[in-house]
Amino acid sequence: MPVTIRSTRAHTDNADTGIRLLEAFFRGAAPDGGLYLPENLPRLSDEVWDSRGVRPDFARLAGNVLEQLFPEDAPTGGWHSLAQRAFPFGPVLRPAGRHLLLELYHGPTCAFKDFGARFLAQVLESELERRGGSLTILTATSGDTGSAVGSAFHGLRNIDVVILYPKGRISKLQQKQLTTLGGNVSAVEVDGAFDDCQSMVKDMFADTQLSAELRLSSANSINLGRLIPQSLYYIWAAAALRADVQASAATTGVEGSRRADYVGAVPYFTVPSGNFGNLTAGVLAFQSGMPASGFLAATNLNDVVPHYLRTGHYAPRESTATISNAMDVGTPSNFERLHAMFSGDYRRMGALIRGEAIDEDTTRLNIKRYYEEYGLLVCPHTAVGLAAADRLGTGEYDGGSVSVVLATAHPGKFSDVVEEATGRQPDIPERLQEALDKPGHAVPMPADSRKLREWLATAGESRAGR
Numbered sequence: 001m002p003v004t005i006r007s008t009r010a011h012t013d014n015a016d017t018g019i020r021l022l023e024a025f026f027r028g029a030a031p032d033g034g035l036y037l038p039e040n041l042p043r044l045s046d047e048v049w050d051s052r053g054v055r056p057d058f059a060r061l062a063g064n065v066l067e068q069l070f071p072e073d074a075p076t077g078g079w080h081s082l083a084q085r086a087f088p089f090g091p092v093l094r095p096a097g098r099h100l101l102l103e104l105y106h107g108p109t110c111a112f113k114d115f116g117a118r119f120l121a122q123v124l125e126s127e128l129e130r131r132g133g134s135l136t137i138l139t140a141t142s143g144d145t146g147s148a149v150g151s152a153f154h155g156l157r158n159i160d161v162v163i164l165y166p167k168g169r170i171s172k173l174q175q176k177q178l179t180t181l182g183g184n185v186s187a188v189e190v191d192g193a194f195d196d197c198q199s200m201v202k203d204m205f206a207d208t209q210l211s212a213e214l215r216l217s218s219a220n221s222i223n224l225g226r227l228i229p230q231s232l233y234y235i236w237a238a239a240a241l242r243a244d245v246q247a248s249a250a251t252t253g254v255e256g257s258r259r260a261d262y263v264g265a266v267p268y269f270t271v272p273s274g275n276f277g278n279l280t281a282g283v284l285a286f287q288s289g290m291p292a293s294g295f296l297a298a299t300n301l302n303d304v305v306p307h308y309l310r311t312g313h314y315a316p317r318e319s320t321a322t323i324s325n326a327m328d329v330g331t332p333s334n335f336e337r338l339h340a341m342f343s344g345d346y347r348r349m350g351a352l353i354r355g356e357a358i359d360e361d362t363t364r365l366n367i368k369r370y371y372e373e374y375g376l377l378v379c380p381h382t383a384v385g386l387a388a389a390d391r392l393g394t395g396e397y398d399g400g401s402v403s404v405v406l407a408t409a410h411p412g413k414f415s416d417v418v419e420e421a422t423g424r425q426p427d428i429p430e431r432l433q434e435a436l437d438k439p440g441h442a443v444p445m446p447a448d449s450r451k452l453r454e455w456l457a458t459a460g461e462s463r464a465g466r
């Protein structure tokens, strides 16, 4: 039986039969305002965890896992070929003090969002090739999401992308990443705030005629097509740990060497969180049978979820600005998913997930400390994760657990903060430097939905004639 996808707001007792996986990717949000979640996920077979002493190749493992979870929902060409196209990069696991860092920033825009955006782009494109037709992805960004989406969809034949960003309110690097792509990716610079960009996007989707003509679609983080691929690197990490254990047993043959200490050990994941998509993806992986002893939701001052885990009281509020700004979220969009996955019971959620909030000074201190003690440069989001894991004392190979902290962005993306804390300027990866050196192009736009509608309609015609 294929996996059924159902909205968090669907009542299983009415006749809601749910939809299929790829349909959920095209729809984004559910029509009832809820978020899609897979039901009856199958359990992954033992073979996934047995890598015979070699850390698995990420794209191969991804193809395998998708094939096992969604055998009846594969896009044209199959999951293996899709994974090869989506993931020409992968995660890296390396020691950081008492922890292992799971580095997720080796993709094109140097943050973990590349995994989700590239997977979604490749699935949508391959489906459009088969069905015919085209799409326009319209999205507003306050920085990082837009660049991952723009880069992931850049150069596709059947999908255009329009990204709105607030003038003067994103970093220079982010602006370059958005405006230097060109081709099928248009950057629109709005004379207003991020909220203006968002409400303009909403107005376009509410205009049913325009929305139908342009086949508007969104690629934001609530799309299940961005969540599913994020489960894959948790599974990879668990398999890689198992492989390390097998390798050390094979070479030393001795119990008690440092590596062999974690024979049978399972990961305890610490996840720097904002909208909680990443954490939700980890819990999905756990539901499909990935061994894990638990999760730590690490936040900055925006501590709505840690507060909920402590008290059972969910109190969303305006976000507070911090140096780990990709996690400045006061109303985490994926909370509705987490809530549904634990049947609204905070004690059940708390049995698997702990929460910890980290203040600004502690974040800075940890950027400095990890540099001075271990020679590691980490971005402020990753530092929040390390600080939370240290505070709760996860780490070492204790209690059968190995502490794995997700490193969500390359330190070079946040070089000002990192340099201020450590006195050392992080290297800027070549692919970011290239964008910085190119001239950018953006369409100037007042914060006025009518003007955006006019521009979209004419730009849409010229695209149709291309």
Ligand SMILES: *Cc1c(COP(=O)(O)O)cnc(C)c1O
Residues within 6 Å of the ligand: 111, 112, 113, 144, 272, 273, 274, 275, 276, 277, 278, 279, 326, 327, 381, 408, 409
């Ligand atoms: C988006 C982002 C986060 C937060 O991830 P969520 O899935 O929204 O919880 C953390 N760190 C970085 C660098 C990000 O870009």
